[in-house]
Amino acid sequence: MDFWVFLIFLLACGPAAATGAMFSPGEWYRGLAKPSWTPPDWLFPVAWTVLYLCMALAAERVARQAGQDPNVGTGLAFWALQIGLNTLWTPIFFGLRKMRGGMIVLVFLWLAVFATLVTFWRVDWFAGLLFLPYLVWVSVAGALNYSVMRLNPENTRQPA
């Protein structure tokens, strides 16, 4: 493993992690109606920590194939797209309290994560596999965003 490349990709998850810490769910979010299957609060930072490590590890494995596989560029382009969208969701949902806006970002994020998984798999199947938990989690997050949006119709489009 190229530790430095892994570290740069892990640092690249930093801005996304920072939005999670800086735009934290306050009283507004706590006051919203949520579905019964909402994961407990403590699970979110734990899940994201594991997912960021998996993402960085997968990207390092793919980056290592540069010099051999021309698909590396496309894969890392999708990786950059997904981390940007990941960074965007929290400020839109918790910062601007735009549930519909958050939902749109999550749809694009799901597609970007799926595209990264498929492109990575072609380069290195284990790197693709490392993206599978992320795809599952974004599906759960999408279902949660959608449910919260439906359960709190009076709160949508309401500015902070």
Add this chain to the structure above:
Amino acid sequence: MDFWVFLIFLLACGPAAATGAMFSPGEWYRGLAKPSWTPPDWLFPVAWTVLYLCMALAAERVARQAGQDPNVGTGLAFWALQIGLNTLWTPIFFGLRKMRGGMIVLVFLWLAVFATLVTFWRVDWFAGLLFLPYLVWVSVAGALNYSVMRLNPENTRQPA
């Protein structure tokens, strides 16, 4: 040029562009004291559009060398880091109105842009050159953030 790879990298600039559109400078920012050399408002979206195109073009040129140059992975890792930090600045500065937080992000962004420029240059000098206007602009943005922070001491740390 691989148009699709260029397009994915351009899409990866989308979240950063979206924060610029969604967390726009409102009355709070207009009311702040600014240095005499502050660029006019219209220049910001124009500059960023040009810079995003340059960034995406540079990344495509580097990604094209995957299969030949093992440095491609490191370069694209730095590219992902800079776009994440770019996406983070606006919500922190205009969303949370944290001038010091914005300054910290800009320092990291400057370093990430510089690292991308140097790594890209090694792979393809023209791709490195395409990052030079970006480095200049982030330097200006950094100087502006710093000046605004110094000129409005009573406004720092004030929440939105």
